[in-house]
Amino acid sequence: MQLTKNFFIVTAAVLVGACAQDSGQEAQRIAPTQTQTQAQTSAQVQASSIWARATPPAAQAGAAYLQLHNSGAEADRLVALEAPVSGRVELHTMVTRDGVMVMRKIDHLELPAGEDVVMAPGGNHIMLMELTRPLVEGDVFPLTLKFEHASPVVVSVPVASMGAMEPPAVDREENP
């Protein structure tokens, strides 16, 4: 009995250590919601480099950015987003029309297996429409990401300054 008890304690200690290390490296990654079932555990998407830009007081919309990594064995898609600061969250891409870069709504974002997909100023981004309040620098708000296969992920979005172009730590290895 004593041996079993000791083994349990060691196991618990290892698990706690692993969690602490993990959260240190990827602070914004949040555990899947409780609705996750065994059938969905093979599909996993992690979010990092999450941030949003502060908005002027009267702004109707704001932008948020993040990086997604699909660690599952099969392709997935980001298909919906929700945030309490926004009446409607859209996915946008940038296209050139008559020589001018304009935003265009897209209904999903492809997440190839094993790859990183980056949203950043000038490219794909999350558009927070119908803001319920201005996004103020230093604020943090929750954002729910919904995927075609992976379980929903809730992330915390820190708000950077209005002129910010990138999050504090930039991962450049993904941009062609």
Ligand SMILES: [Cu+2]
């Ligand atoms: Cu947009």
